[in-house]
Amino acid sequence: xxxxxxxxxxxxxxxxxxxxxxxxxxxxxxxxxxxxxxxxxxxxxxxxxxxxxxxxxxxxxxxxxxxxxxxxxxxxxxxxxxxxxxxxxxxxxxxxxxxxxxxxxxxxxxxxxxxxxxxxxxxxxxxxxxxxxxxxxxxxxxxxxxxxxxxxxxxxxxxxxxxxxxxxxxxxxxxxxxxxxxxxxxxxxxxxxxxxxxxxxxxxxxxxxxxxxxxxxxxxxxxxxxxxxxxxxxxxxxxxxxxxxxxxxxxxxxxxxxxxxxxxxxxxxxxxxxxxxxxxxxxxxxxxxxxxxxxxxxxxx
Numbered sequence: 573x574x575x576x577x578x579x580x581x582x583x584x585x586x587x588x589x590x591x592x593x594x595x596x597x598x599x600x601x602x603x604x605x606x607x608x609x610x611x612x613x614x615x616x617x618x619x620x621x622x623x624x625x626x627x628x629x630x631x632x633x634x635x636x637x638x639x640x641x642x643x644x645x646x647x648x649x650x651x652x653x654x655x656x657x658x659x660x661x662x663x664x665x666x667x668x669x670x671x672x673x674x675x676x677x678x679x680x681x682x683x684x685x686x687x688x689x690x691x692x693x694x695x696x697x698x699x700x701x702x703x704x705x706x707x708x709x710x711x712x713x714x715x716x717x718x719x720x721x722x723x724x725x726x727x728x729x730x731x732x733x734x735x736x737x738x739x740x741x742x743x744x745x746x747x748x749x750x751x752x753x754x755x756x757x758x759x760x761x762x763x764x765x766x767x768x769x770x771x772x773x774x775x776x777x778x779x780x781x782x783x784x785x786x787x788x789x790x791x792x793x794x795x796x797x798x799x800x801x802x803x804x805x806x807x808x809x810x811x812x813x814x815x816x817x818x819x820x821x822x823x824x825x826x827x828x829x830x831x832x833x834x835x836x837x838x839x840x841x842x843x844x845x846x847x848x849x850x851x852x853x854x855x856x857x858x859x860x861x862x863x864x865x866x867x868x869x870x871x872x873x
Contacts, residue, residue, distance in 0.1 A: 592623075592649050595673045597666050603649035604642035604670065608634030611703075612679035613857070614671060615641045616687020618709070618840070619786060620744065620768065620779065622648030625684060628846030632854060640679075642670060644686070646778025654777040658785045663690035664697055677701060680857060684708040684842060685814070686786055696798040704860045706804045706853065709839050711814040712822060714791040723787040731780045734773045741768045750810040750838035760843055796826045803829040804856045806849065808837040830856065 592603040605623050607630055617625045623641040633639050644663070645653035667690060671679060680703045683691030688710025695702040715723065730736055736744075745754070745761045754761050771779070803826060807819040816833065823831040832852050837844040 592643070594649075595670060597669050597673075600645065600651040600653060602642055602645070602651070602666065602670060604640055605630075606674075607639045607641070608637055610637045611862070612638045612640060612671075612676045614667060614679050614681050614691075615639060616667070616681070616683040616691050617641075617644065617647070618685035618687060619644075619783065620647075621684075621764075621840075624648075625840070625842055626682075627843075629682075629842055629850060629853060632850050633857075637857070640671070640674065640676070642667065644782070646775050646782060652772075652774040652778040654774070654781040658782040660689045660693050660786065660789050661697075664693035667691075667694060668698055668701075671701070678703055678862070680704040680706070680860060682706040682708070682853070683710060685710050685839065688712075689786070689789065689792075692792060692799060695801055696792075696795060699798070699800050702801050703862055704802045704804070704857065705799060706806065706856065707819075707822075708806045708849070709808055709811055709814050709819075709841055710805075711818045712792040712796070713818060714789060715787050720788055724784060727780045727783050727787075730776060735776055736768050736771065738769075741765055744768065747812045748839045750808065750836060750844060752810075752836045753838060753840075753844045757844070760840075764840075793822070793825060796822070799826065802856075802860055804852070805829055805831045806841065806852060807831070807833050808839055808841040808844070809833055809835050810838045811841070813839050 592605055594601045594603045613633060615626050615629070617623055622643045626641055630639055630641070643650040645651065645658065678701055681691040681694060683689070683706065685708070688707040689712065691705060692707065692712055695705045726740065730740065745765060748764070749761050805819055805823050807814070807816045809816060820831065823829050834841040834845050834848050842849050
């Protein structure tokens, strides 16, 4: 209970540490956390969230690694962007430029949902840089035609209103969190609800523009062979946006990948079941060549 309360406290602030440094990429300010020291990790959050989604993981990982945790355009503290290229390829290139700016030429990528999409593309585009890849609640396939149509209709409605109406927020919460989480830890869902209701019109415009490009993306399944680094896939047992069966199939199509199911978790499994996620992340990262970390040094609490 104490751990959960500490996570909720972090989620109520604009960022995990308050102040976030930034760098200019494509004439926009990208804000990011830079926490801990050691082998670098690049952590990408999911759509509609920000760097705070990694709060429970940073407690552990920043003790052993240097964690770089950016906010996407129009999310968190990063500058809004509602026009131009906001595709997965663009987002991968933006994060590559961030790491170049920080003079980091080798790192592991941990991507959740949308963060996994650009993280996988980054591993494909820059295989010499990405030491390992973790895909959390992330399917590299395209959306079904039905889902794509539903998403576009939803984004058009939100774009016209300039805000996320209550009915939309309620639906998102039901989709993102497992029934167990909504019952046992309702404050997680309510904190997310508050954040969505407080988005500025500029953020809403940027998020809808990005969403239209992300959710009409082409499939990357036929490019899985381009991912040559060790890969871990984590799937929520009750994930609705990216069902367990899809991630299992992706695992079978990616030779050598590791796969684990997070029990009693929906789409937001880093927050819903942090202990399960942390142990799997710690063991996986400690096994990567070049990380130079004794797995016995990782302490799971």
